[in-house]
Amino acid sequence: MPSHLFADRPAPQPPERDAVDALINRTRLLRGDVDAVRRDTSVIDDDPQLRWQRALCELAVHQLDDLGEHLGQLRDGIHRPTAAEPAGAACAETPAEAPTGSLLSRVGSAEWNLLTDEVSWSDELFQIFGKAPGTGALSLDELPSALLAEDQPLLTSMVTDCLVDGRPIDGEFRILLPDGGMRTLHMMGEPVLDSDGCTASMWAVLRDVSRLRRSQHIVVRTQDTLRRREQMARAEHRMAVELQEAVLPPWRGSLPIPGRGTSGLDIAAHYLPSGSSDLIGGDWYDALPLPDGKTLLTVGDLTGHGIPATSAMAMLLGALRGMAVAGIGPGAVMGHLNQLIECSAQPALGSAVCCRFDPATGTLAWAQAGHPAPLLFRNGEGRPLPSPDGVLLGAASGVTYEQDHVALLPGDVLVLHTGGLTRQSDPSVGPDTLLGLAPRIAQARTAQDCVRAVVEELGSAERLDDACVLVARVEA
Known part of the structure; x- marks a missing residue:
């Protein structure tokens, strides 16, 4: 889900390289002309005017050398000092x-x-x-x-x-x-x-040369600021990835329930990063065996990127797991998550699907908060489940989230995904693309095979946001 704050803000564009190259060439030509005048200027020690003229040529050459260097930096990007070259070399x-x-x-x-x-x-x-x-x-x-x-x-x-x-x-x-x-x-x-x-x-x-040195000092300070921001961005990205990997383990195979055999579901999941951002978002997926023998299935997405989004996602997912273990139904869970976001220090918007599968009856209870409905694949055909009412998390106070039930049969495949999977730069890619995978999903023998089919079809496309997909296959 793209951030509601930054979706319409255009990215800053660098200057055209050809235009800068043209300026560099003109500067070089001018520098050569001035240097020729300097060489042709006679030096007569007792003629102050000629000494003055030669000195002005020297100064002009220095100015043009500085200009050529700065234009080269503009064309090639920010200069990275070596270990032997201090970052703050300019006079402060x-x-x-x-x-x-x-x-x-x-x-x-x-x-x-x-x-x-x-x-x-x-x-x-x-x-x-x-x-x-x-x-x-x-x-x-x-x-x-x-x-x-x-x-x-x-x-x-x-x-x-x-x-x-x-x-x-x-x-x-x-x-x-x-x-x-x-x-x-x-x-x-x-x-x-x-x-x-x-x-x-x-x-x-x-x-x-006060103006020149002041400009150079500003350039150096700006470079230092950019380097610090890049370092902070890399550190934030690394921390966000580590936090996300700790919260979102790769589910493959049946979920064991201690003392109860298996959950009756073959589960696999995958996270797909955004093609337009280096920052990790607030998407999540989870599959959790519950003490009563049922299984929690959930996917969701919070607005934003980086540490704030991943830490808020971890908090929300922890609360969701706790309520599911306590036996609270999906509709009520959505309502409590909405209240939790409202009470948070940094409010955000989020969407989510929460499902509770009972292997004894084959019944799936589920609720959603402004999120794409799960897709049910059966007998080689796919369709989205009819959605119960539910608004985005954090969008309104005192909201009641409806809960629906659907009967699942052995061999059914349930695909839960976040909106970023089908929201891509190519307008031809959409929910119908997922439904078009029904023949391949029908031939798949495991949930991991189903995830592989989804990733092969949509994983290489240019996504506008990161995405998660979780597949649950009902075992016989």
Whole structure:
């Protein structure tokens, strides 16, 4: 029985792979064009404009590399980190709002002259640091004071390597703004050498990457959330399967009644999972020899999936068994189950069939609660039993469930099933398909052969919900 809460809710659809592939190809072409411009850009140490142009090309290439990587993840699915790659590798900062506008408004340049102690900052760099242009630029000695304390050693190391060893600068650090905010900056630069090969100055381009890092952090957090949900879903599925297997043992053969021989029934049952969901539902089947020599036969279904549905099913089935052992008839059992669902902490809707077979008289007493009627196969023909009145469990209060009686003969086959067996994506599959198995069931020698015929006919079809089938064959 599909959930009444989620039956009409469409499943989310992933983006079209061809559309993402097209974006990736366009990004690669653009990246190649930008890289060609970067290679063609001449490097003249005393021309700040050319250094600025080359730095912008470098930044654009990095941006396009990031874009290509993200589009690849969108196409191929969530990235699974290896054991050597921490899941939360992104910086867990919450940076302040970056300056609005184009890329140029988030990139500034600076040059520190070691011979004259002059410092030159672009207007954009003042804006990035949250300073007014007239307040003066920070010298290399003053610059670390604007950084977070834990990032200051990194900047000092980069500047030292640049000035002493002539290494290019390429790194990131976080700065504190006068208003208390925080930004992440990516710094790229090189030493400028004089005619003697000594370092005369250092230039750098600083890019505000706060938005990029914040987006990366959001992506990582989202990935972590998805992984946790997947792990929880797998654990819930495993627990639901274990609970269901403990409650629904595979019945095969006659049910022995201690001290009384057999029940007069050959019984077999089978559970068929849904083709559209990985979660276990609330379907059940049961066959129980009773102290008075009679036999309980029941199938049912609760709405929902997973641990809540299977635990509620186990509770309901336990109550049903207890009432049957106490000698309560099927109609009264249905009424008490309806009250039990109403009193539960998590109310649900359910359907059920409850039968009580007396081998001494061959009489079957039964009641139903909004459930498909049992099918009776006799002499090569099948028909559903006329249903006594009964509404869904949990649908109304103070409901009385009628109880009916039918005489069974040796060789009769009774098929009880949940609605998911015939409610499938193929509209041609329905209750008539089960009735059409009458010739095969007539030739079957055991209840297990009958179940096998049902599973072969309907087991491979695409079901909209999980299902149970229980077959009871009256022995001679």
